[in-house]
Structure formats: C-alpha cells, structure tokens
Amino acid sequence: MPPRAIPGQLGIATPFEELVGRSETEMNAEFADYAKLGVDWLRTDFRWHYAQPDGAGGYTWAPFEKLVDAAVRYDIKVVAILHDPPDWIGDRGGMNSPANVDAFGKFAEAAAVRFKGKVQHWEIGNEQNLYNSQSLPDVAAYTQSLKSAYRAIKSVDPQSIVISGGLSPVPKSSGGNVSAVEFLQKMYASGAGAYFDALGYHPYSWPLQPDDPASWNGWKMMKLAIRETMVENGDAAKQIWITEMGAPTKGGAKAVSEQAQAYMLQKAADLAHSYSWAGPLMWYSYKDRGGDRRDTENWFGLIRPDGTHKPIYKVFQDIAKHETADPSAHPIPPRKPKYSPVGDTGELNLRDGGTVIACSHVQQFVTESAWVLEGRDLVPRRGKDSGATCIQGIASAGPLDPVAFDPAAIGDPGS
Numbered sequence: 001m002p003p004r005a006i007p008g009q010l011g012i013a014t015p016f017e018e019l020v021g022r023s024e025t026e027m028n029a030e031f032a033d034y035a036k037l038g039v040d041w042l043r044t045d046f047r048w049h050y051a052q053p054d055g056a057g058g059y060t061w062a063p064f065e066k067l068v069d070a071a072v073r074y075d076i077k078v079v080a081i082l083h084d085p086p087d088w089i090g091d092r093g094g095m096n097s098p099a100n101v102d103a104f105g106k107f108a109e110a111a112a113v114r115f116k117g118k119v120q121h122w123e124i125g126n127e128q129n130l131y132n133s134q135s136l137p138d139v140a141a142y143t144q145s146l147k148s149a150y151r152a153i154k155s156v157d158p159q160s161i162v163i164s165g166g167l168s169p170v171p172k173s174s175g176g177n178v179s180a181v182e183f184l185q186k187m188y189a190s191g192a193g194a195y196f197d198a199l200g201y202h203p204y205s206w207p208l209q210p211d212d213p214a215s216w217n218g219w220k221m222m223k224l225a226i227r228e229t230m231v232e233n234g235d236a237a238k239q240i241w242i243t244e245m246g247a248p249t250k251g252g253a254k255a256v257s258e259q260a261q262a263y264m265l266q267k268a269a270d271l272a273h274s275y276s277w278a279g280p281l282m283w284y285s286y287k288d289r290g291g292d293r294r295d296t297e298n299w300f301g302l303i304r305p306d307g308t309h310k311p312i313y314k315v316f317q318d319i320a321k322h323e324t325a326d327p328s329a330h331p332i333p334p335r336k337p338k339y340s341p342v343g344d345t346g347e348l349n350l351r352d353g354g355t356v357i358a359c360s361h362v363q364q365f366v367t368e369s370a371w372v373l374e375g376r377d378l379v380p381r382r383g384k385d386s387g388a389t390c391i392q393g394i395a396s397a398g399p400l401d402p403v404a405f406d407p408a409a410i411g412d413p414g415s
Contacts, residue, residue: 002197005280006280009281010039011043014285028070034076038320041078044067046064047084049084051110052107082149094135131175143187165200167199171215180221206247209260241279285302
C-alpha cells in the first residue's frame with residue numbers, strides 16, 4: 001500500500017492554461033505566492049491533446065517541464081491530471097477503441113518517464129461522470145483507460161500514486177450525467193478497484209456549507225455513500241483525495257459571500273483533518289478570472305482579478321501554516337470553553353475557531369457551555385447550551401510547541 005497523505009493538507013487546483021499561459025515572470029510570481037500561502041500540492045492539467053496533437057508524432061513536453069520545474073523549485077508536489085484526448089482519438093473510434101486505450105497508456109508511460117523523480121502523483125481523468133461535447137459518460141471505457149494508465153505508470157515507477165479521476169458530485173443521474181455513487185459502483189463492478197491507489201472526488205457543496213445535511217450536498221455524499229461504497233468493495237484502507245473544491249463569490253443567486261467562502265474552506269479543512277480516510281484538499285482556484293459577473297466560473301479564486309486578497313486567502317494561509325485563522329474571516333467568531341473536572345479520558349482534538357490543538361493527558365469535563373464533542377473533536381455547539389464535553393491538559397499548538405491550558409483563564413463561550 002502506498003504511503004498515506006496527510007488528511008486535509010492544503011493544495012491549489014489551478015488549470016494548466018492559467019499558469020503556463022501567462023508570461024514566465026507571472027508564472028514564477030504565482031508560484032512564489034503559493035509558497036507564501038503554504039501550498040503543499042498543485043493539481044493541474046497534463047492535457048493529452050497538448051502533449052500529442054498528432055497521432056503520428058512524438059510528445060511535446062516543454063510547457064509541462066516549465067511548470068514542473070517551478071513546482072520543484074518551490075517544493076510543491078504536483079498532481080498531474082492525464083485527460084483530454086486529442087482530436088485524432090475521436091477520429092479513430094474514441095476511447096472505446098482498444099488501440100486508443102493502448103495509446104493513452106503509452107501517453108501515461110511517456111509522462112511518467114519524462115517526469116520521473118519530479119511528479120509522483122497522477123490523476124486519471126477529470127469528472128468522467130459528466131456529459132461533455134465529445135461523449136456521454138462511459139464507465140467501461142473509463143475503467144479500461146484507468147487500467148491502461150495504471151499499469152503504464154507503475155511499470156515506470158512502482159512508488160507513484162495513481163488517483164482515479166475526481167468524480168463530480170452529481171446526486172442523481174439525469175441529462176446525460178451519471179451520479180457519482182452510481183458511477184463509482186459501476187467502476188467497481190468493471191474491475192477498477194485494483195487500479196487506483198486513492199479515489200478522486202470533488203465534494204462541492206456551494207451555496208451550502210460542507211456540514212449542511214441536504215441530501216445533494218457533495219460533501220455529505222462523500223462522507224456517506226461514496227465512502228460506504230469504497231468500504232463495501234474492500235477499499236477501506238484507501239483515501240479519498242479531494243482534488244477539487246471551491247465556491248464562487250459572484251455569478252448569480254447561488255454564489256456565496258466572500259465571508260461564506262472563507263468559512264467554507266475553514267469548515268472543509270476541519271472536517272477533512274478529522275477523517276482518517278481523507279487525503280489532501282485542493283482548493284479551486286487561486287485567482288478569479290474576472291469578466292462576466294454572471295458567470296460563476298470566473299469567481300472561484302482566493303484573490304480577486306486585481307490581485308487583492310479575499311478573506312479566504314488569510315484563512316488558507318493560516319491553515320496551511322498551522323496558525324490561528326483570523327476570526328474576522330468567519331461569520332461565527334471562535335469561542336473558548338469553561339470546564340469542571342469529572343474524570344480521565346483518551347486523546348482529543350480541541351478545535352477552537354478552526355485551529356486544531358492536539359491534546360494528550362487530557363481530562364474530561366462536563367459544562368453547560370456552547371461546545372459539543374464530535375468524534376475526537378471539540379466544536380462549538382449551534383443552539384441551546386447543554387451538557388457539552390470539554391477538555392483540559394497538556395496541548396500542542398504545533399509539533400514542538402507544548403502549551404499548558406489553564407481552565408480558569410478561559411472564559412465561558414457565551415461571554
């Protein structure tokens with residue numbers, strides 16, 4: 001089994017063209033800002049039609065090399081999405097053709113050879129359960145492509161991590177789109193389970209927050225039906241990599257406020273950190289494209305078109321660098337609990353306004369405060385105060401930064 005990624009570790013999902021399509025100076029400046037933000041991962045496109053526009057020719061790697069070399073300089077790990085077949089594939093029968101499936105495997109192998117030692121994480125496809133202008137979703141064809149790419153990449157570097165293409169959180173099959181759960185179930189039925197090391201998924205929830213109980217909430221689908229499908233098929237040990245998540249701050253009635261976008265990232269990171277089965281969380285995207293205010297696609301960024309920061313920028317940076325997030329970025333300010341001892345318990349995580357403080361040697365306390373226990377996490381209660389479980393003890397705000405909590409010094413969350 002490949003090494004497990006840190007649950008909830010933050011990355012950026014940036015389209016290839018939005019990085020490489022600019023000048024080299026602009027691209028390097030963006031990478032420098034990624035480093036300032038604390039970005040650990042960059043998910044971007046390795047489009048097949050760019051690399052091999054002519055079926056009779058070789059591969060063109062120069063644009064990809066420029067991007068990968070910049071990521072290496074800034075110690076950012078790349079998740080390369082292998083997708084978007086060239087036109088000549090469609091002319092020769094599409095991805096139902098065994099010859100074209102083999103050609104995709106050769107593309108994957110060539111990419112793995114070219115970037116060996118620099119790129120070790122490969123995502124095969126992107127939202128393959130959605131209808132596109134080229135074809136309807138086809139589970140069998142996708143599974144064959146996944147198998148071909150997996151074998152090819154592993155033949156070059158057995159330690160590489162192969163991630164299945166991130167599923168779009170479609171709740172019900174309709175209009176040519178296939179629900180995420182149905183597509184995943186059919187993947188397993190087609191024998192895909194042995195051909196990915198981690199599952200890719202896109203738990204978009206906007207305009208809802210990730211913890212909203214609505215049945216169509218993409219995050220809820222991930223936590224329940226998607227995860228349950230993996231467990232039922234013997235993949236409990238595999239992680240779900242959140243290879244895209246985000247929310248637009250303009251673009252119509254379903255857009256969210258900048259404050260809500262910031263809170264969404266905080267909540268998503270908190271939840272992902274608490275799931276042992278979660279992989280990294282890659283936020284879509286870095287910068288607003290700008291332009292038409294009616295088009296949600298233009299407004300997903302951490303920064304605005306003019307380069308100024310939205311509230312989410314500081315939240316991302318604080319989470320990535322393990323600092324306390326700015327309370328002004330959140331609709332609900334952080335509050336601290338009041339305690340009264342009743343006995344010993346195991347290790348817990350205190351979540352104060354999104355900041356995770358891992359605690360040991362803790363004691364359990366019962367209080368009439370606005371805090372409740374969720375698994376191993378202590379979080380603010382929403383609603384009437386009653387009987388919450390709280391903790392004190394020796395805590396660590398960072399790996400080597402021990403802090404002693406003094407219950408008497410911490411006020412009631414209602415105050």
